[in-house]
Amino acid sequence: xxxxxxxxEKAYVGMGCxxxxxxxxxxxxxxxxxxxxxxxxxxxxxxxHDLGDHTETLEIEFDPKEITYQDLLGRFWQRHxxxxxxxxxxxxxxxxxNAEQSTAAKKSLEAEKPxxxxxxxxxxxxxxxxTEAEAYHQKYYQKNRF
Numbered sequence: 238x239x240x241x242x243x244x245x246e247k248a249y250v251g252m253g254c255x256x257x258x259x260x261x262x263x264x265x266x267x268x269x270x271x272x273x274x275x276x277x278x279x280x281x282x283x284x285x286h287d288l289g290d291h292t293e294t295l296e297i298e299f300d301p302k303e304i305t306y307q308d309l310l311g312r313f314w315q316r317h318x319x320x321x322x323x324x325x326x327x328x329x330x331x332x333x334x335n336a337e338q339s340t341a342a343k344k345s346l347e348a349e350k351p352x353x354x355x356x357x358x359x360x361x362x363x364x365x366x367x368t369e370a371e372a373y374h375q376k377y378y379q380k381n382r383f
Contacts, residue, residue: 245269246301248309249276249364251292251330252317258295260378261316267304272296274369276332277360278325283368290325294332296367306338310345320355332364339363
């Protein structure tokens with residue numbers, strides 16, 4: 238996709254339940270769009286009530302001229318506890334789209350380790366597939382203000 242300023246890129250993050258991260262990243266300057274969905278598993282056609290081993294994942298479309306992938310990684314580390322050991326649905330994860338993202342994600346993990354007393358359990362792996370979540374999950378916090 239392109240914006241008025243240029244071509245966009247995508248980042249994929251797992252940060253527990255995807256509703257909160259979507260609301261957070263929607264307000265970040267340079268983020269063009271977000272979608273919630275499922276990634277990182279082996280089940281064909283995952284759905285919320287039948288996820289298999291997939292992780293709730295946020296797709297972040299961003300304009301790299303306004304915000305870098307490294308800046309998004311910084312926000313990823315700041316907005317959740319990457320040391321929680323959760324079932325696959327809520328795991329901390331970075332799903333990378335290319336070699337540059339993979340290198341940046343691994344470097345950011347190494348830089349983040351001294352900031353945590355507990356072991357970081359964040360998975361970093363190439364994105365194989367992203368399945369968009371059901372419509373009622375999209376922009377959930379924006380539609381259901383508490």
